[in-house]
Structure formats: structure tokens, C-alpha cells
Amino acid sequence: MRFSSEQLQDIEEQRGITAPTRRATVPSLEEILYEALPVLDHGFIRVIDYMGDDSAIVQAARVSYGKGTKKKTEDRGLIxxxxxxxxxxxxExxxxxxHVKLxxxxxxxxxxxxxANVNEYSARYSILDKEFYIPRHEHLATQSTVNxxxxxxxxxxxxxxRVMEILRQDSERAYDNYAYLLNEDEEGQPVNQDQDGLARxxxxxxxxxxxxTQWYWKVDLHNFMHFLNLRADAHAQYEIRAYADILLDVLKRWVPHTYEAFMDYRKHSARLSQGGLEAVKRMVKGEKVAMEDTGLSKREWDELxxxxDVKVG
Amino acid sequence: MRFSSEQLQDIEEQRGITAPTRRATVPSLEEILYEALPVLDHGFIRVIDYMGDDSAIVQAARVSYGKGTKKKTEDRGLIxxxxxxxxxxxxExxxxxxHVKLxxxxxxxxxxxxxANVNEYSARYSILDKEFYIPRHEHLATQSTVNxxxxxxxxxxxxxxRVMEILRQDSERAYDNYAYLLNEDEEGQPVNQDQDGLARxxxxxxxxxxxxTQWYWKVDLHNFMHFLNLRADAHAQYEIRAYADILLDVLKRWVPHTYEAFMDYRKHSARLSQGGLEAVKRMVKGEKVAMEDTGLSKREWDELxxxxDVKVG
Amino acid sequence: MRFSSEQLQDIEEQRGITAPTRRATVPSLEEILYEALPVLDHGFIRVIDYMGDDSAIVQAARVSYGKGTKKKTEDRGLIxxxxxxxxxxxxExxxxxxHVKLxxxxxxxxxxxxxANVNEYSARYSILDKEFYIPRHEHLATQSTVNxxxxxxxxxxxxxxRVMEILRQDSERAYDNYAYLLNEDEEGQPVNQDQDGLARxxxxxxxxxxxxTQWYWKVDLHNFMHFLNLRADAHAQYEIRAYADILLDVLKRWVPHTYEAFMDYRKHSARLSQGGLEAVKRMVKGEKVAMEDTGLSKREWDELxxxxDVKVG
Amino acid sequence: MRFSSEQLQDIEEQRGITAPTRRATVPSLEEILYEALPVLDHGFIRVIDYMGDDSAIVQAARVSYGKGTKKKTEDRGLIxxxxxxxxxxxxExxxxxxHVKLxxxxxxxxxxxxxANVNEYSARYSILDKEFYIPRHEHLATQSTVNxxxxxxxxxxxxxxRVMEILRQDSERAYDNYAYLLNEDEEGQPVNQDQDGLARxxxxxxxxxxxxTQWYWKVDLHNFMHFLNLRADAHAQYEIRAYADILLDVLKRWVPHTYEAFMDYRKHSARLSQGGLEAVKRMVKGEKVAMEDTGLSKREWDELxxxxDVKVG
Incomplete structure (x- = not known):
């Protein structure tokens, strides 16, 4: 993650401006507003703005005239x-x-x-920076044989x-040729006078x-949690999980009661199929249950x- | 629009709380935050929260690290x-x-x-107030014969x-019977001990x-303008237009450059069909154009x- | 459910027309196409059109050039x-x-x-029929004290x-006054010459x-199942459940493999919270688990x- | 566009199957169903399925029990x-x-x-083909200086x-290295025994x-037209316009009345801003209007x- 001094100054300037507001405000999220949270080798997440807090959820649920409930514990219970x-x-x-770079x-x-709403940096208008992702050693792996x-x-x-070397060389060459085709210097003038630049x-x-690339991305809290549920997950590709894991922390800063409920009832919850539930009922009653009695497939049984946490013999 | 003293106090309390924020803030919108703007006989609109301002649009359009552009006039031009x-x-x-009552x-x-996102007051959980809409004289009209x-x-x-009397009587009776069927006093106890209350x-x-009824309604600026374009319009039913007209004022307070552009390029703009455009081209060149030469239907010609503003002889 | 003879004829006419198509076709759904399936006292559901079948899901999942997989059993497994x-x-x-009347x-x-997409019969353009819902005895109940x-x-x-009588009388009177206010006979002429009709x-x-009212409603299969999951449910109001239950049958006719998977993994599945899962793990290992040891609230424990199916002593 | 013999057979097989249906059917669209319509050097569009026709739009607009209107001309007028x-x-x-390859x-x-709904070929599961886009001479151009x-x-x-040579070489090398990193032959066995394959x-x-890449893409007619309005347009990048232009033909085959209305009222229509409309009103009245009198910017005036079709002296 490299910033120009102008970019750093822009960020600091925005962080420096404070105004009074009557809106719901979350100090722990304000703390990191506009800051670039680093992800992967050149990526970042910046929280640009937010609307609402835990008590705004309660307020909406009650279609109420005032703030949430009278007591903080009631807010938590309702959430x-x-x-x-x-x-x-x-x-919602x-x-x-x-603001995300990815x-x-x-x-x-x-x-x-x-x-969600998105506004992406356009490579039709603008020239992309020479920044590409090269995985670290520990993230370079073979294709899974089970999945x-x-x-x-x-x-x-x-x-x-060797892999990193290939990726790096191809990326370097691709960018050099991109720049050659554009034939523009920093002022937008041709580098090589004898050559026409190719359209961006x-x-x-x-x-x-x-x-x-980079974009502004805006989403409501419900869909934000849906995103985190799918992407801060062992089945998601590591590189998107790296972003989602940081966003879990953002969620925690922003709406702590919601975060807690999300972890209990969504992220760390489990869904039992009809067959799985039947099997569990019998186990809880003390029965010995074998896969063959359940109608579950081998894969479903193993997952169950x-x-x-049952060791299979 | 009648508020209980508790509701008024809740509103005043929220208006009284101010906190510092680093977010984009709009003083002219803050001014009316939480206030009930009256609509029709018992309805209202309350602005509960907002995200962004004119310069946030520019910032997103540029996927930039800082606030909008350096000069206010550039912001306006880009918008x-x-x-x-x-x-x-x-x-978006x-x-x-x-918060809307309607x-x-x-x-x-x-x-x-x-x-848009919506959370409505539930008549499954809660008891509706005795508030119904009776149009004023000047809004009681016959069916249009042209439209x-x-x-x-x-x-x-x-x-x-006579119309108002009928509407009022039927509404009164309907509510009285609703209350009779519920058979609940303010503490939720039966009014009539010999009778079971009907489920809400x-x-x-x-x-x-x-x-x-009432609800919390949340929408992004693009879809908000789409709503206003259709509903603050002569073809919309008066009663929804009454809400939309007030929301136009809210738009103006919130994002004045966007409001201006919206009025110029959307609200007060006109769309010419292919045939209409052909006709206009000829008129501008000084030709006399008759309906028959244009391929337009009578209705389309009249609209054009x-x-x-051409008087048709 | 009363139909005019013209409506019945329209329905029969459409059922009578058959054309050859290369599209995925589902005979068991074709069987009931356009037919009015009755719901409540005057409502109905008519299936007007459909796109795709079980094997179209497989085809899309594989982004394939041909139909689903080679064997039916593979289709089922993949679904x-x-x-x-x-x-x-x-x-999706x-x-x-x-086409739904409700x-x-x-x-x-x-x-x-x-x-979903919806196109509703407009009471601004057209006059509503004198049809209102009166619940049957067995559906008239008190407010729940637990929920x-x-x-x-x-x-x-x-x-x-007594309840039915009140509802019926108020509905009758409301409609009579509606008709009186409109002051239109079947040809749209005033009934009473001395009176202006009120706009519809x-x-x-x-x-x-x-x-x-009635509408055309169109939805993709994923969102259709989401609707059924919430509405064909004991927590839904009986009157919407009556529609959802019939739509479950429609689902079964349309995409039988998907229906089966939906019932196993969604409708009849159960979600355990983090705390609930921990408790179940211990029970399965043979431990005696008491509510107090689990951190679950009374309500959550009872639900678990x-x-x-554990009797609580 | 190269197809394997298996793919061609799959397509032909699907085209060969015909079944009777009661649904709205469009013979001119059936004609090209499943066929690959070529776009660019290796891309294609295949129409896989459709729901509805012109008269289905009328039927929905009227929330009717039968097909559209009695006469075809009425359908056209209503559309x-x-x-x-x-x-x-x-x-909608x-x-x-x-099915699109792009x-x-x-x-x-x-x-x-x-x-819209989309299901894309996954490069996490599967290996991409060696197919890349190289523009033809006539589509290689410089950056616009006005836009x-x-x-x-x-x-x-x-x-x-020279440009084509660079693009081709970089693409070839990138694919060769991709294949080298994967280290899989057609049966999924390692090509080079001493090397681990990298995850896809x-x-x-x-x-x-x-x-x-390729995907299945599904969209309703309203949003399809919105797509065509933006993408079959001079401001769109040539390469997406190539797809949109073919889809305009698909639209014409599918819903000819809608296509005609779309061309007249959307595609070939023009929007006048408030200021533009004022200027046109004056011109139509025979006034000489100069840019300075209109309040329009230079760019807006030129667009007007x-x-x-006014030559500016």
C-alpha cells in the first residue's frame, strides 16, 4: 500500500474536520474514519461514512418517535x-x-x-497504477483434492x-506494454512522438x-452481514476473506450488539437438515445411531x- | 397531526443531542432533523438520518481520497x-x-x-390509532373524463x-367496531369481561x-429522485403528491446542487419521441408542420x- | 370465487391453445396452467407462465451447452x-x-x-368488485398470550x-357507500342524475x-422459495399461509428435485445458535445438560x- | 468462435427437442433458440429461454383472465x-x-x-480455454480528445x-504460464511429475x-431494454455495443411491438433540459436564439x- 503525499494529505484533512450532528454517532467507528486499513500487498479498506447504530435498529423496529428503548439491555435483547x-x-x-482497493x-x-451500490475507478477514463497482487509463500497452494x-x-x-517469479515477470511485462501502448507521460503528452497512443x-x-482496481462501495447492514457470512468463511477464497476479516472488526466497532448476535445466530450457528435433525434427536435420547440408519449420504454424515465433534472410529 | 406529550418529548430529546462527527454534514438539513413536517390531515414526514452531501457525490464519482473537488463550482459542474x-x-x-405517517x-x-428499505408499524403486534384521512373540499373531485x-x-x-359525511361516518363506525372486536383497554385488559378479544x-x-399507518423508509438519492420524478407530478394522485412536494424541499436542503440539476434535467425536462423530434427539427427550420405529416397520433401531437406552448387553432 | 362466464371462457380458451416449443417444458405444471386454484372465500392463484425446470438449474450451474447432466440421478445430486x-x-x-386474487x-x-415483479389491478382506473374476506369460524381466534x-x-x-356479522355488515355498508359515491352504472353512466360521481x-x-384485490406476480425460483420458507410457516398469518401452502404444491409440480431438496435443507431443517450447538454436542456425548450451564435464555432453551423433542420435566 | 464437436452436438440435440406448451410462444424467437450468434472474434450469444410475448405485456397490464386484447392493433396501441x-x-x-461468451x-x-441474474463459469473450479480477444484493425484507435x-x-x-502483435504475444505467454502453473493435462494428471500444480x-x-469468460444471464424485458438503451449506444465501448446490437435483433424477433415502441420513445428519442426546451419553444415561434440568451453552457448548446441538426456557422 503506497500513497502519494497528496493522498495522505487528503485523508488527514478529512480526518481533521469535525462538525456537530444530531444524527446517531458511533465514536469507535469515527476513530478509524477515512483511515486506510491495509489488506494483502497493496489493498486497503477505508470507512468513508455510515448511517445508524445499534439503537437505530431498535428505533426502526419499533417505528418509534425517540431513540431505541430506555435501557441498553432492552436494545440488546431486541436485537x-x-x-x-x-x-x-x-x-436494513x-x-x-x-473505499476499497482490491x-x-x-x-x-x-x-x-x-x-449494494458501487462506483468503480474507470480504466476507460483514467490510467491504472502499476500495482499488482503477488501472494506470499504461505498462500501459494495446490488445488484441493477433496474440494x-x-x-x-x-x-x-x-x-x-518460482511461481512468484512467473507472476511478477508477467505482471511487469503486461504493465510495461500497457504503458507503451498508452504512450502518455504524466502530463498526458506522448512519450514517443512518432507513435499514436492507444485508447485507454x-x-x-x-x-x-x-x-x-478500486471502488466506493455502499451497503446496508443486513446485506453487509450476508456478505460477511459468505466471505469471512473457510470456503471463500483466501484473498476475499482477508477483506472480510477486517470488515468483521469494522462491524464490531460500528454495532457491537448486532455483531454479537450475528456471531451467535449466524456465523457460529449450524444448520441441520431434516435428516440430520432426526439423527441428532435420537443421539440426544441416548441411541446409538449409525450412518446407514439415517438416510444421510456419506458426505452429509461426515459433515454432521x-x-x-464426534470422532468417527 | 396529534402527538402525545411523550412523543413530543422524545422528538425534542433527540433534537437536543448533538455529537461531533467526521462525516459529511449538512447544517440546513440538521436544522429540521426529527421534526414532524405536517402532510394532509394527520400525516407527517420526519427526516431521521442522512448520509452524504453534494460533495460526497463528487467524491464517489472520482473514487477519490479526499473531499469532492477543490472548488465548489467544479462540484456543481460535475454534478x-x-x-x-x-x-x-x-x-446512489x-x-x-x-419516518412517515400516511x-x-x-x-x-x-x-x-x-x-428502498421499509419497516412498517405492524397491526399484527400493535393497535392502530383512530386516525383516518378525510379530504378537504377542494380535493373532492369527479372522475376525469380525459384521463x-x-x-x-x-x-x-x-x-x-355529503361525501365527507359518508367517509367520516364509515370510518368512525369501522374503528368503533375494530375497538369492540379487540376488547382491550389501554392496559391490554378486557373492556368487556364476558367477551373474548379478537386477535389484532x-x-x-x-x-x-x-x-x-406509519413506517421508517430509507432510500438512496438516485432512487429518491426517481420517486420524486414520478410522484411530485401532475399525473400522480394528489394525496401522494402532497408528500412528494414536501420531499422536494427536503432534497433542496440536503443537496442543493443536485436539486438544481434534477430540476433542470429531469423534473422540468421533456422527452421528444423520434417522431416528435423530427417534427421539431422541421419547425425550427421554419417549416409549417401539420399533424398529418408527422405520423404522430392525435394524442401525441396534442402533447407535443x-x-x-403552441396554441392549436 | 365467482367468475363471470366471460372470464371462464377466457381461461378455457387459453388452456385450449397449444404450440410447439424448444424450451424446457414441465407437463405436470402445464396440466394446471391458467386454472384458478381456490384460496379462502373468494381468492385464487392461477399459474400463468413459467421458465425452466430442474434440469435448467443444472444447466445454468454448469454454464453448459446442452441440457443438465446425462443422468437424472446426477441432476438430483447436484441440486x-x-x-x-x-x-x-x-x-434464480x-x-x-x-395471477393472484387476495x-x-x-x-x-x-x-x-x-x-419480484408485480402489476396490480388499479382502483384509480377501475372499479373494484364487491368481494370481501370473511374468516370461517375455525379461523376466528383471540390474540395469542405467548406470541x-x-x-x-x-x-x-x-x-x-357475532364477529362475522360485524365484519359482514361493515363491509356491505362500505361497498354500498363506495358505489353510491362513484355513482356509475355498468355502462359508466350516472345512476343518479342529480349527483356528480366521485373520482375512483x-x-x-x-x-x-x-x-x-388482484395482481400478476412474477418471481424467480430462489426468491419464490424464500417467500415459501417465510410464509408457509406456523409464524405466518393463517390467511397468507393459505396461499403459500398451495404454492408449495405448485413448486412440487414444477421442480420436484428442487422441492425435495428445499424441504430437507430449508423447510424442515433447523438452525442451532452457537450456544445451542454447544449444548447439543454435550448431550450427544451423553452429558446431562441443564439450562443454567448453557448461557441460553429461557426462551432459547425452550425452543431448543x-x-x-425433549420433554421438559 | 470454436466449438468442440460435443458442444455442437449438445446444441443440435436441444434444438431437435420440441414439446407442446400452453404458454405464450414466439416462433421467430424459437427459430434461433440455442443457436450461437457470433460476436467479436470468439464470443457468442445464445438465447436459452424466454417467458412471454407482446400480448403477455398487455395481459399483465390489464391483470386479465385471457390473452391480451381482442385485436392485435389494440395490443400495439396499449404497448x-x-x-x-x-x-x-x-x-417486467x-x-x-x-448464454454469453465475452x-x-x-x-x-x-x-x-x-x-439481472447471472451464473458465471468459475475459474476456481474449472480451467479457462485459451481464447482471448484481439481487436481488428478498424477498432484500434487513439484516445478521444473531445471525450x-x-x-x-x-x-x-x-x-x-504492432499493437495486435503485443496483445497477442502477452496473451499467449500469460496462458502458457497459466497452463504451466496448473500443471494438469486433460485428464487432470500432472504434466510434469516433479512439480506441484498451483490451485486454479x-x-x-x-x-x-x-x-x-462465459455466463448464463437472465433479465426481465424492462431491464433488458434499459441495458440496450445504454449499451447499444455511441457512448458505449465498441466491444459491448457489438453484443448489444445483436440483442436489439433478438428484441425485435421476440416482441416486435415493444421493439418498435422502444425505438420510437427511447432509443431514438431525445431529452431536452428545461433550458433546452425554453430555447426550442422560442425557435419554433420563429425567434432567432443565440447561445448567450439561453443560459446553456457551450457544451449543452452544442449538444442541442x-x-x-442545426449547422452552427
């Missing part, structure tokens, strides 16, 4: 009730806006969450070095998907045993 | 450019949250705007009085659609003449 | 996998379109599902009769929310015991 | 009325599903249209050759955005003159 019973609309009454292949996963869309064992040191919207097609 | 060229996503980066039949039109979905001439005084979700079915 | 792992986008590739207060709950938004015990016969958009405000 | 007056919901009652940088523009996001003059032959989700990051 837990709403989360448990899937009353999602009060959570809060909103957060982020590799293109991650942006392509991220944008699949459609219930079609995951990683297996970590590569050994020499192989990892065309030249950018030479860049690989590990190059960084894993969930229940 | 006008974005509005003119239908670059809608930067406008602002958000507003309202008759059910208006709520049913309003909710057709799906890209299938509009109003014609104003009723004369006696007929209007059932008893409410007796109430007509002129009764007031109306648009151009 | 179950997708459902279990929350891969929702392939299910199917679509269904319904009481206004149910329409107001239904439309809260925003990810804020539900029903308790069934009213006794005499009280139920105004007169309709006298009608209670138990009157029937209910789920596990 | 034009709906289009002119922005009654969008009846158009039709749906189309496509370069990644175009997919990234396309997916900005969020009100920040467009193309200027076409490159001369030698420069174009990682190796793909080396590929440039001119590589082709262009619209009216």
Missing part, C-alpha cells in the same frame, strides 16, 4: 430477538460506505453481491519462489486480473459428525 | 454533467431515512418503489359535504384504507403542441 | 448440493408468473418481498357468529382492507428442547 | 401508451435467458446492470499491426482481462444544435 427470528428489515435501516479477480467475486474449489497443501519454498479502454485489456 | 449523462451510480452513494391507500402506491386515472372538476359545496391481525381487517 | 451449500444463483435461472391486508404482507403476533384459542360459536381514486378509500 | 408513459411494470412480466473486461461492464472515455482516430496499418483460483490471476 438478538430480531436476528434469531430473521426479522431483517430493521437491519443502517448503511455503511467504504485485485480485479477479487472485485469480480465481490460484485456478485448485487444489493473442487479450494486449496490443498502449501507449495514448498522453491516452487513458491483498449490498452487496459492487456492487464492481468491480479492488478488492483464434524459439526458434533 | 450537472453526471445528471445530464445519466451517470446514476454516484447519486447518498442515503436518506424518513394513509394506507397511499402507502400501497408508495411501496411500489421497491429499491382514465385522474380527477375532473371539483364537487360543489353541498355534494362535498384479524380485527384490523375491518379498517378502511383511509386509515393512517402543449409542450411547445 | 441437493447447490441447496445445501447455499449456491443460490442457479435457482427459473421464473414463475402468477385480500388487501394480505397483499400488503406479500409485497414486502421486493425481489405478540399470533392467535390464541378459537372463539366459541356465538362469539364467532377517492371513492376507494372507503373500502376496508378485507376487500379483494422443543426442537429436540 | 405504445405504456412505453410513452413510463409504465414499466408490465414489461417478460423474461429472457442468455471478454472479461466487457463482463465487468455488463455486470454493472444489477437487476474522456472514448476513441479518436483509427491507428494506421503498421501501428495497428490462484493460477488464473495471471490471465489478462481480454480472455473470454446537434440534436436539432
Amino acid at each position: 438478538r430477538y430480531l436476528m434469531r427470528h430473521l426479522h431483517t428489515s430493521p437491519f 435501516m443502517c448503511e455503511i460506505k467504504l 485485485p480485479i479477480f477479487i472485485a469480480r467475486q465481490w460484485i456478485r453481491h448485487r444489493t 473442487n474449489q479450494g486449496r490443498g497443501k502449501i507449495l514448498d519454498f522453491d516452487q513458491a519462489e 479502454e483498449l490498452a487496459r485489456m492487456n492487464l492481468p486480473v491480479n492488478f488492483y 459428525m464434524g459439526l458434533l | 450537472r454533467y453526471l445528471m445530464r449523462h445519466l451517470h446514476t451510480s454516484p447519486f 452513494m447518498c442515503e436518506i431515512k424518513l 394513509p394506507i391507500f397511499i402507502a400501497r402506491q408508495w411501496i411500489r418503489h421497491r429499491t 382514465n386515472q385522474g380527477r375532473g372538476k371539483i364537487l360543489d359545496f353541498d355534494q362535498a359535504e 391481525e384479524l380485527a384490523r381487517m375491518n379498517l378502511p384504507v383511509n386509515f393512517y 403542441m402543449g409542450l411547445l | 441437493r448440493y447447490l441447496m445445501r451449500h447455499l449456491h443460490t444463483s442457479p435457482f 435461472m427459473c421464473e414463475i408468473k402468477l 385480500p388487501i391486508f394480505i397483499a400488503r404482507q406479500w409485497i414486502r418481498h421486493r425481489t 405478540n403476533q399470533g392467535r390464541g384459542k378459537i372463539l366459541d360459536f356465538d362469539q364467532a357468529e 381514486e377517492l371513492a376507494r378509500m372507503n373500502l376496508p382492507v378485507n376487500f379483494y 428442547m422443543g426442537l429436540l | 405504445r401508451y405504456l412505453m410513452r408513459h413510463l409504465h414499466t411494470s408490465p414489461f 412480466m417478460c423474461e429472457i435467458k442468455l 471478454p472479461i473486461f466487457i463482463a465487468r461492464q455488463w455486470i454493472r446492470h444489477r437487476t 474522456n472515455q472514448g476513441r479518436g482516430k483509427i491507428l494506421d496499418f503498421d501501428q495497428a499491426e 483460483e490462484l493460477a488464473r490471476m495471471n490471465l489478462p482481462v481480454n480472455f473470454y 444544435m446537434g440534436l436539432l
